[in-house]
Amino acid sequence: MLATKQPILRRFWYPTVSIQELVSGPQPFELLGQKLVLWLNEAGKPVALADRCPHRSVPLSNDGAVVDGTIRCGYHGWRFNSEGACTYIPQSPDLTPSKRCRVESYHCTERYGYVWVCLDEPLADIPHIPEAFDSTYRLIPEYAEIWQCNAFRVTENALDVSHISFVHRKTFGDDQAPVAPMLQVNQLENGVELQGRVPVANDELQQKNLRIPDEKTLRIINIKWLMPCTFLLHFTYPNGLIHLIVGFATPVTDQSCYRIQFCLRNDTEADAPTEDVAAFDRSVGKEDRQMLESTDYDLPLNLREEHHMLLDKPGIMMRRQLAQLLKKHGEVEQRREIVYR
Template sequence: MLVTKQAVFRRFWYPVVPINLLSKSSPHAFTLLNQKIVLWLDSQGNPAAVKDRCCHRSAQLSLGKVVNGDIVCPYHGWNFNSTGTCTHVPQLNNGMIPSNYQVTSYACVERYGYAWVCLEDPLCDIPNIPEARNFEYRLIHEFYEPWNCAGLRVMENEFDTAHPTFVHTTTFGNEEHPIPDKMELEEKEWGIEFWATLGVTNPKLQQENLKLEAEKTLRTMHMSWYMPFTAQLRIGYPNGLVHIVVNTAVPINDSTSQIVQFCLRNDTENETKAENAIAFDRQVTLEDKVILESTDYDVPLDFTKEQHMMTDKPGMMMRRKFLALLKAHGEVEQTKDSHK
């Protein structure tokens, strides 16, 4: 499946950039589903997003600046507000601006410290994460970087309880538990819920982070998948600690995803330094990255194109739901073969 060739993916929300990277004076460029967009903060401090092309002579607005909450084209100084409406043309003496002086704007809101963008009419809401509003939890931004792989590969990997033994050899993989002790799967309208129990190891850094002395423990996990490419992993530990990882693979194009990851924990900085929590999760994700970037980005929704096993059930449900989504919107799966 090629995400940029499936129009329905333009109807979902994606966390395209951390709010702290946006500015009231400088715009920020991003490519979402092959669409070049530009983001900035308006006069109220809210994120805004429009097509990164001036309607006059197609210059990139991201090369310009922000003045009084409007983005200013670097070529001829035309100003555009958050709705894409031209508000000032220096070359017009009478101040009458034609109504077709307009650039395409996109829905853009702040949530969880990121600017989320939807290119067309949204099919569903941004994932709801109650812990992000709970004062007992702290939100820690972990990393934001491009990976050379498909978003669906990242999502399937998050729910794959068979790979830790072989991929996470320096973090939590346990050779004695190549499969989970327990698996339970439930389908939702816009995603899935998955519960699993897996035997893991705890290296020294993780023992310090968890305030545990045990080298090996059972990890109880509750995972939520939000269509199309957001996963939430909730890990409960015997001492009452809850560590929640939220990971989104934002589709830049068919073969590249911007990986956005943050975590929530019900402890304090005095108990576990944020940098230590980040360090362990980062080590885990870098192990994943090596393998995922070796996979084919054209993930087949047709089950006969790849082989499967018992622990692939969550990923197989994802593929079925994508097939149903395409069918419901009058689309068929687009692949590399179909574009030869």
Template sequence: MLVTQQPVLKRFWYPVIPISALEAGPQAFTLLQTPLVLWLDESGQPCAVLDRCCHRSAQLSKGIVCNGHIRCPYHGWEFEGSGTCVKVPQLTEDFIPRTYKVEGFCCQERYGYVWVALADPLTDIPEIPEVADPQFRQIHQFYEVWKCAGLRLMENSFDNAHPHFVHQNSFGVISEPVPPELDSFEELEYGLQATSVLPVFNSDIQKQNLKTTEDRTVRILESTWFMPFNRKLKISYPNGLIHIIFTGATPIDDQTSQVVQFCVRNDAEAEVSAESIIAFDRQVTLEDQLILEGTDYDVPLDIKVEQHMFTDKPGIVMRHKLAALLKAHGEAEVRRG
């Protein structure tokens, strides 16, 4: 599936940039091959419009913010968050033609990131209630570009067969390659949820993070996929620790994803440092990245194109649901010719 050729994918929310990055001024971002400029208005709320001035197509992201508006660097035209032009310095009268506007997009802040939808959203931004729970702390982990499809990353997140090989140096048990069956599996309107229990190995850094001396433990996993490319992984340990990882694979283009990851935990910095937590999760994600960047970005929704085994059920359902989404909106899967 070539994501940039499927218009319905514009109707979902994607995390695009840390909101703190906008404090330095307007920033450019490409979402589904659409160039955006993002900035903060006078009230500190994020705005997103097409990064092309309607006058002579200059990049607005090379301009500055004036009174909460983005000002074009070419002739000084100013636009508000909806994309409407509110100032043309060359005009001697207050009247500005209604055609002086650029395309504006849905834009909100959530969890420390700016989220954008390029068209009327079909769903809400994923809910992660633990972020607002005072018993939990949020740790921003990384924000970087991966050369892989978002769907590959989502399937990988639900694949209990890969950890014993891909993550054998961090938590996998390669001598026990057969994972247990899923405990539960539920399809949601725009996603799915699965639970399972996975035996794992504790490396030295993980022993520190889990506050244990045991070489082995189990992860009680509750995984939620939010269509199309966001997931929440809730990991509960026998000692009561809860470690929640949110990962968003925001599609820049067909081959590239902007990966956003943060975690939420029910412990304190005085118990386990954020630096140690980030270090372990970073090791795990780098192991994934090495493999995923070698996969084909044109992920087929037709399950007959690739081979499968019993642990691939979540990924198969993801493909079925995306195919059904395209069909419901009068689209067909577009792949390389």
């Protein structure tokens, strides 16, 4: 499936840059192939406009500046408001710009410290994460970067416990134990959930981060994929520590996604310093990235095209749900043209 060619995917909210990044001025972002400029208006609210000035086609993010609650084009200084209407042409200050002189504006809001954008009428709300509003949890930002792979390869990887022993053998996987335990898999209204107990290796850094001084430990896992590109990895350790990874794979193009991750924990800075917690998850993320960037960017929803094993059930359910979404909205899965040999 090629995300940029399935209009229904434009009807979901996606996280983009952090709200903090807009304080220094407008920033470009590409979402589902749509080039955007993101900026903060007078009320401090984020705004998403198409990143193309209607005067001479320059991206508004190219030397654009926020002036009096409008975005000013860097080329000739025309200004546009939060709705995308041209409000001022400095070379003709007394002229009221034509109503036709405008740029497309998109739904935009802030949640969890990130700017969320929806390119069409939203089909669903931004995923609700209760722990993010619970004062017994602390939020640790981990990373935000472009990965050169299909966003759905990333979300499927989050539902895949079979790769742990191999991809993560240097961090928490045990390559002597490739048979992952059977997990309980549940279909959600808008996603897939799996639950179970997964034995994991516990290296030196993790022993400190978890405050568990053993070489092996156990994770009680609850993993959720939420349509289309959110995943929540909820780990409970034997000492009661909860480490909830909140991950997003925002589709940028068909071949790339913006991989955002933070975690929520019910411990304190004195228990485990932010940098150490983030450093461990960062290493794990690098291992996934190294593998995922070598996958075919076109993830087929047709189950006959790639081979599967029993433990792939959650990923299969994800593919089926995406296929159902397309069918329900009268869309045909768009593929790149390739013949497998």
